[in-house]
Amino acid sequence: xxxxxxxxxxxxxxxxxxxxxxxxxxxxxxxxxxxxxxxxxxxxxxxxxxxxxxxxxxxxxxxxxxxxxxxxxxxxxxxxxxxxxxxxxxxxxxxxxxxxxxxxxxxxxxxxxxxxxxxxxxxxxxxxxxxxxxxxxxxxxxxxxxxxxxxxxxxxxxxxxxxxxxxxxxxxxxxxxxxxxxxxxxxxxxxxxxxxxxxxxxxxxxxxxxxxxxxxxxxxxxxxxxxxxxxxxxxxxxxxxxxxxxxxxxxxxxxxxxxxxxxxxxxx
Amino acid sequence: xxxxxxxxxxxxxxxxxxxxxxxxxxxxxxxxxxxxxxxxxxxxxxxxxxxxxxxxxxxxxxxxxxxxxxxxxxxxxxxxxxxxxxxxxxxxxxxxxxxxxxxx
Numbered sequence: 611x612x613x614x615x616x617x618x619x620x621x622x623x624x625x626x627x628x629x630x631x632x633x634x635x636x637x638x639x640x641x642x643x644x645x646x647x648x649x650x651x652x653x654x655x656x657x658x659x660x661x662x663x664x665x666x667x668x669x670x671x672x673x674x675x676x677x678x679x680x681x682x683x684x685x686x687x688x689x690x691x692x693x694x695x696x697x698x699x700x701x702x703x704x705x706x707x708x709x710x711x712x713x714x715x716x717x718x719x720x721x722x723x724x725x726x727x728x729x730x731x732x733x734x735x736x737x738x739x740x741x742x743x744x745x746x747x748x749x750x751x752x753x754x755x756x757x758x759x760x761x762x763x764x765x766x767x768x769x770x771x772x773x774x775x776x777x778x779x780x781x782x783x784x785x786x787x788x789x790x791x792x793x794x795x796x797x798x799x800x801x802x803x804x805x806x807x808x809x810x811x812x813x814x815x816x817x818x819x820x821x822x823x824x825x826x827x828x829x830x831x832x833x834x835x836x837x838x839x840x841x842x843x844x845x846x847x848x849x850x851x852x853x854x855x856x857x858x859x860x861x862x863x864x865x866x867x868x869x870x871x872x873x874x875x876x877x878x
Numbered sequence: 879x880x881x882x883x884x885x886x887x888x889x890x891x892x893x894x895x896x897x898x899x900x901x902x903x904x905x906x907x908x909x910x911x912x913x914x915x916x917x918x919x920x921x922x923x924x925x926x927x928x929x930x931x932x933x934x935x936x937x938x939x940x941x942x943x944x945x946x947x948x949x950x951x952x953x954x955x956x957x958x959x960x961x962x963x964x965x966x967x968x969x970x971x972x973x974x975x976x977x978x979x980x981x982x
Contacts, residue, residue, distance in 0.1 A: 651937055658907045658943050665900035672895055676951060676966050683973035690981055737962070774977075808944030813974040815941045817981030826917070830933035833940065834914040837907060 611637075612832040615652065616839020620660035621847045622859050623800030625653035625780030625807050626836065628866065640828060647823035650815045652836040653780050657808030659840030660847075664801035667848050668743040671798055674756060674788070675805045677737060681763040682784070682810045685770020696775065699874045705772050705783075706870030712786035713863040719790075720856055728793050730755035741798060747851045754795050762792045773810055780807045782866055785859065796852040800859075895954045902950050906943030910936045945974060 611633050619626030627649040634645035664670040730740055734756040742753040756762075769783035781803045788799035818824055847855065913936030920929040952967035 651941065654940055654944055655907075655910075658903050658910075658940065662900050662904045662907065665896045665903070668896060670896065672899065672951065673963065676948075676963055676970065679948075679970045680966055680973070683970050683977065687973050687977045687980070690977060809948060809970065809974060812941055812944045813977035814981070816978040819937070819941065824934075824937060826930040826933040826937065827921070829937055830914050830917055833937065834911060834918065837911050837914075837940070841907070 612652070612835020613839035613842070616656055616659065616836035616841075617843035617846070619653075619656040619781075619836070620804060620840040620843030621800070621850070621855060622862065623781045623785050623803035623807075624656075624862075625649070625811065626656055627653065627780060628782075628862070630832065630836075634828070634832070638828075643818075643823050644825055644828065647815075647818035647821075648825075648829045648832050650811050650818055651824060651829055651833050653811035654808050654815060655833050655837040656840045657804055657806075657811070659837045660801075660844035661805050661808070663841070663844035663848060664804065667746070668741070669797050669801040669848065670805045671739070671741040671794070671802045672805070673737065674739050674741070674792075674794070675802050677739065677759070678762060678766045678784070678788075678802075679806055679809055681766030682770040682773070682806060683813070685767040685772075686774040686810055686813060687770075688767075689771040689774020689776075692771075692775070698776065701772070701775060702870045702874030704874075705776070706867050706872075706874060709782065709786075709863055709867035709870065712783075712790050713860060713867055715790045716786060716856060716860055716863065720860065721853055728755055728757055731757045731759055733759040741794075743798065745797065745852070746849050752795055752798075754793070754798065756792050756794060758791050758793070762787055765791060770810065773814075776870075780811065782863060786863070789856075796856050797847070797850075800847070800855060895951065898954060899947060899950060902947060903943060906939060906946070910940035910943070912936070913939060945971070948974075 615626035615629040630649040630652050631645045634640040634648060635642055739756040739759060740754060742751055745752045765787040772783060773780060784803040784806060785799050788794045788802060789796050914933050917929045917933030917936060920932055948967050948970050952964050955964035955967060
């Protein structure tokens with residue numbers, strides 16, 4: 611189970627919590643708080659395990675990652691601070707709708723192997739955010755520029771809030787923000803998301819660890835499995851066509867969007 | 879004799895940081911995996927006292943890897959004189975640290 615979650619998570623740039631939390635609670639009967647704690651540590655495993663391959667192949671854009679990490683980490687902090695004040699149902703509906711919208715955008719561009727070439731905005735030029743990598747599946751170098759740099763940062767702030775408040779959204783918000791808004795190639799988006807989620811998860815994991823929610827005998831096998839799965843998954847991903855990865859992502863984003871909206875609506 | 883490279887090389891300013899971070903993350907994941915694997919072996923051979931401690935050590939190594947990765951990146955940016963990105967890394971570290979403290 612851990613290996614499967616690691617493979618899927620590393621290819622799509624997600625944490626794999628969508629798989630791990632239900633599996634641990636429903637199949638293994640673990641209390642939800644322990645399942646979330648294990649899942650948070652697993653996000654770090656997915657991120658660390660896969661990042662090695664993505665960094666070596668230059669698919670990860672480290673400059674974009676560090677720029678956007680400011681948004682996610684500040685957002686996660688704000689989310690944790692205002693938790694309990696905000697109405698969670700409204701947030702679920704809001705974030706669910708946002709996901710549905712970006713899922714629709716992804717569906718429209720599902721056949722594109724790479725984004726149309728675009729002009730970088732001034733901020734992206736100043737920060738030298740453009741990148742290039744050799745795509746093993748397409749067999750050529752992919753060069754790209756980044757735009758809507760500041761909008762991207764703001765979106766990451768909100769994705770951080772979602773992560774801090776609702777315990778979700780490790781990667782599912784980050785990938786569309788980079789792919790649909792900032793105009794990055796899909797593979798660069800998932801690899802960069804994968805790289806970023808480790809840092810966000812680490813601050814959460816410290817809290818769970820200090821509370822004693824991370825049970826070593828449960829976490830050990832799952833996290834080790836996720837780590838191995840992520841290493842294997844990254845090897846697959848570098849050889850996959852961008853459009854294929856996008857097609858894998860779309861049902862997941864649609865499912866998550868519907869599930870979130872449902873959670874927001876069901877008590878009314 | 880000069881052999882033409884099939885894969886065009888990437889801009890030099892980004893080359894180093896990615897390879898250094900890849901190496902760092904690789905070491906972190908190997909150490910964490912080894913400790914967790916060892917802990918599971920301990921469990922199988924009946925060392926039930928030691929197993930949770932060894933696994934916990936592996937989890938701690940894994941948890942600290944991404945945070946240390948930001949520190950390593952910050953050091954590289956400072957070395958390169960890229961103060962803007964060094965500052966960005968510092969902002970990330972501070973937010974993560976406050977988050978960890980406030981969360982408890």
